[in-house]
Amino acid sequence: MTDExxxxxVKAAGLEDTAxxxxxDVRAALAQLARHKGQLPRSSDPTLEPTPAYVAPRP
Amino acid sequence: xxxxxxxxxxAAALIAARKxxxxxxxxxxxxxxxxxxxxxxxxxxxNVAEAEEAARExxxxxxxxxxxxxxxxxxVGLKDIIDLKGHPTxxxxxxxxxxxAEADAAVVARLRAAGAVFPGKxxxxxxxxxxxxxxxxxxxxxxxxxxxxxxxxxxxxxxxxVAARMVPAALGTDTGGSVRHPASHCGIVxxxxxxxxxxxxxxxxxxxxxxxxxxxTRTVRDAALMLNVMADGGQDYTRGLTDGLRGLRIGYxxxxxxxxxxxxxEMAAALDEAARLLAAEGAIVxxxxxxxxxxxxxxxxxxxxxxxxxxxxxxxxxxxxDYAAVTRRRLxxxxxxxxxxxxxxxxxxxxxxxxxxxxxxxxxxxxxASSMDEAxxxxxxxxxERTYPRQARTPFNVTGQPAITLMSGLSSKGLPLSxxxxxxxxxxxxxxxAAHGYERAAPWKDYxxxx
Numbered sequence: 001m002t003d004e005x006x007x008x009x010v011k012a013a014g015l016e017d018t019a020x021x022x023x024x025d026v027r028a029a030l031a032q033l034a035r036h037k038g039q040l041p042r043s044s045d046p047t048l049e050p051t052p053a054y055v056a057p058r059p
Numbered sequence: 060x061x062x063x064x065x066x067x068x069x070a071a072a073l074i075a076a077r078k079x080x081x082x083x084x085x086x087x088x089x090x091x092x093x094x095x096x097x098x099x100x101x102x103x104x105x106n107v108a109e110a111e112e113a114a115r116e117x118x119x120x121x122x123x124x125x126x127x128x129x130x131x132x133x134x135v136g137l138k139d140i141i142d143l144k145g146h147p148t149x150x151x152x153x154x155x156x157x158x159x160a161e162a163d164a165a166v167v168a169r170l171r172a173a174g175a176v177f178p179g180k181x182x183x184x185x186x187x188x189x190x191x192x193x194x195x196x197x198x199x200x201x202x203x204x205x206x207x208x209x210x211x212x213x214x215x216x217x218x219x220x221v222a223a224r225m226v227p228a229a230l231g232t233d234t235g236g237s238v239r240h241p242a243s244h245c246g247i248v249x250x251x252x253x254x255x256x257x258x259x260x261x262x263x264x265x266x267x268x269x270x271x272x273x274x275x276t277r278t279v280r281d282a283a284l285m286l287n288v289m290a291d292g293g294q295d296y297t298r299g300l301t302d303g304l305r306g307l308r309i310g311y312x313x314x315x316x317x318x319x320x321x322x323x324x325e326m327a328a329a330l331d332e333a334a335r336l337l338a339a340e341g342a343i344v345x346x347x348x349x350x351x352x353x354x355x356x357x358x359x360x361x362x363x364x365x366x367x368x369x370x371x372x373x374x375x376x377x378x379x380x381d382y383a384a385v386t387r388r389r390l391x392x393x394x395x396x397x398x399x400x401x402x403x404x405x406x407x408x409x410x411x412x413x414x415x416x417x418x419x420x421x422x423x424x425x426x427x428a429s430s431m432d433e434a435x436x437x438x439x440x441x442x443x444e445r446t447y448p449r450q451a452r453t454p455f456n457v458t459g460q461p462a463i464t465l466m467s468g469l470s471s472k473g474l475p476l477s478x479x480x481x482x483x484x485x486x487x488x489x490x491x492x493a494a495h496g497y498e499r500a501a502p503w504k505d506y507x508x509x510x
Contacts, residue, residue, distance in 0.1 A: 017376065017377075018376060025384070025388050028391075029388065032392050033395055040358070040361055041410075048410070050406050050408060051408070
């Protein structure tokens with residue numbers, strides 16, 4: 001990821017001050033997201049909806 | 060026997076028989092805390108005067124009318140993300156040093172109404188996510204089996220305090236395994252109930268759809284006694300506890316620790332031995348297959364990142380210096396996470412829950428690993444980072460189903476090994492019955508840390 005791309009993402013997230021103070025942490029956060037992105041299962045079923053665990057019915 | 064060595068059930072029986080006073084029990088626990096706290100740092104704030112007053116009131120009431128419940132006069136430790144009226148809930152963080160709780164958390168109010176007393180607030184990973192860390196206002200809790208090792212987290216003080224016999228029971232919270240992880244590393248019992256069975260009001264959130272409140276105790280019976288008070292519904296979870304394992308169908312999820320995240324040889328052997336013991340006690344143990352741990356972990360990680368980001372966004376922008384470095388690093392990804400990823404994770408959660416429920420059509424319970432490794436050295440940051448995600452607890456935060464961890468052995472280094480049992484939603488009674496059956500058949504409940 002280029003410095004320009006990182007700067008754009010930081011601006012979009014409103015984290016300019018934090019990134020200025022902790023640039024390594026911001027880079028690590030973005031690298032972690034990129035690393036994990038491929039591990040998240042992505043369904044192509046347009047009808048699939050979230051069903052949070054907390055709707056599990058009581059017996 | 061010194062009162063601090065008693066389990067909750069043993070102490071409750073003696074209190075009910077007027078053979079032990081709540082004051083005597085509390086004072087002995089306070090003496091134990093004073094003796095081992097300098098080595099373990101389990102507590103970050105004591106509440107001695109108020110606890111002593113509550114114990115005296117309990118003693119007077121019990122003398123006149125008998126105990127309100129088995130928890131009457133029992134000291135219970137509180138993870139410091141849980142509100143106790145009139146005390147700060149610091150979340151082990153500089154961000155919250157000036158906080159003051161105006162009311163008890165709902166679960167604390169239930170425990171207080173049942174007569175429990177609260178001797179202090181317990182160490183946690185910062186905001187239940189950042190730790191172990193040495194750049195916080197309070198030191199991290201240590202493992203009573205060997206203080207050079209991590210006690211697990213994030214309910215680290217809760218695990219250390221119960222294992223070290225400082226208190227008979229404690230509360231923790233569990234978003235990705237944070238009750239069951241310290242229970243596993245400290246050789247005690249950690250119960251994550253069904254989502255929303257125990258109210259979360261007054262508990263500082265990490266990720267609202269994954270957060271659970273649960274007890275850490277030395278025995279399964281003690282966990283049932285705690286749940287009786289903590290849970291909605293007024294059920295008696297001690298009923299049927301001794302019914303045994305005969306006929307229970309237990310699905311053994313081997314691929315979690317054999318293929319998905321290969322466990323240490325000692326952990327794997329202890330799990331196989333536990334499966335053998337469950338079968339010897341009459342359970343029908345069969346191998347079952349669930350989606351891979353990597354899928355559960357990815358879904359849990361994504362949902363946790365998204366939901367925690369709304370809690371911490373303002374502080375991450377305005378006071379990033381008031382987090383430990385590890386907390387900042389773990390929370391920042393959430394602010395960059397695309398909304399579409401959160402929705403993919405939430406949609407996959409539907410499918411994961413459906414698949415686990417399909418398996419529960421064929422079995423009553425699941426047997427899995429909890430941790431894949433014994434506790435790492437607490438100051439070995441690379442090893443802590445390597446081993447922290449090597450676990451099989453997140454599946455049941457994703458599904459919201461109840462799960463319990465127990466000790467399953469001792470490693471060659473003298474550190475606890477562990478197992479996990481899980482059940483369908485709201486089947487805590489069955490889960491506790493099976494856990495009690497294992498606990499009774501195995502020798503580990505009598506093992507205590509050397510501290």
